[in-house]
Amino acid sequence: MIPAQFDYLAPTSVEDALAALAEHGDDAKIIAGGQSLLPVLRMRLNAPEMIIDLGRIDSLRGVRDDGDAIVIGAMTPHAVVGSDPLVAEHAAVISKAVEHLADAQIRHRGTFGGALAHADPAGDLGAPALALGAEFVIQGSGGTRRVAADDFFVDLFETAIGEDEILTEVRIPKHTGWGAHYEKFVRVAHQWPIVAVAATVRVDGGAIAEARIGLTNMGSTPLRARGVEEALVGQPVTEDAVRAAAARATEGTNPPSDLNGDADYRRHLATVITRRAVLAAAGG
């Protein structure tokens, strides 16, 4: 299908993009890689009069080291994030999630910030960002603010980004030396997960010293499995100990029912996949 007619701007600075957003208000929409927005436009689920393309703003691209954190520019394509050595060393669960995100073509066009701003509960990047305690840097005409991952995902396809704001970068606290795994359960390759689990674990002397677990598609936003995290601390890396902790993966969840599986099926999957993800992350 063909989208409704729109005007198009491709500013070269965040300030110009913000000015265009302010000028066009509700009639404007940001486009990043277009991998989620273009299907929406083509199905005419949205018909903005002005599209503001962030693709020419070089400052929004790339990964850099910033002391205790790595910083990923919002317009960095998934493929670049997935092959970046800083991400692999300090935030390995993100590299692992990107490996399984869509197909190569989408990984080259779609962006890290675009996927997080889109906030699809089945998107693969929310759970890793949440598990790692990411901070989202959001710029508006009044300045820049930082939002913690716990406050960023508000609801289905809704984040803390205001209509007149742009997500510019995501700061990820370094988890150097932590084991990591992203376990994704799919029916068809290169698709969104039915359920997925992001696990990053610090093992010390054969026992789990710290664990951070994020769940994908177990509610209207990505969720932290805090019960599992608590239960894992001090446990040996054994099948039985991890299985017992993973049983708490359903706490606080509200998974959807759809053609891929009902809520009970997803709850069962969450416990199984959490066990697998934690064991793989911990090298068990």
Ligand SMILES: Cc1cc2nc3c(=O)[nH]c(=O)nc-3n(C[C@H](O)[C@H](O)[C@H](O)COP(=O)(O)OP(=O)(O)OC[C@H]3O[C@@H](n4cnc5c(N)ncnc54)[C@H](O)[C@@H]3O)c2cc1C
């Ligand atoms: C066939 C197919 C399979 C896919 N499979 C998967 C999958 O398995 N896992 C997965 O996680 N994703 C999957 N995706 C989605 C893909 O990851 C998209 O790249 C991503 O969801 C959107 O990123 P984008 O850069 O293309 O954003 P766009 O489509 O350009 O934008 C998405 C939304 O975010 C807003 N936005 C974008 N950037 C910003 C910003 N910097 N500040 C504020 N708002 C912004 C836009 O206005 C829009 O509302 C798939 C997509 C397709 C088409």
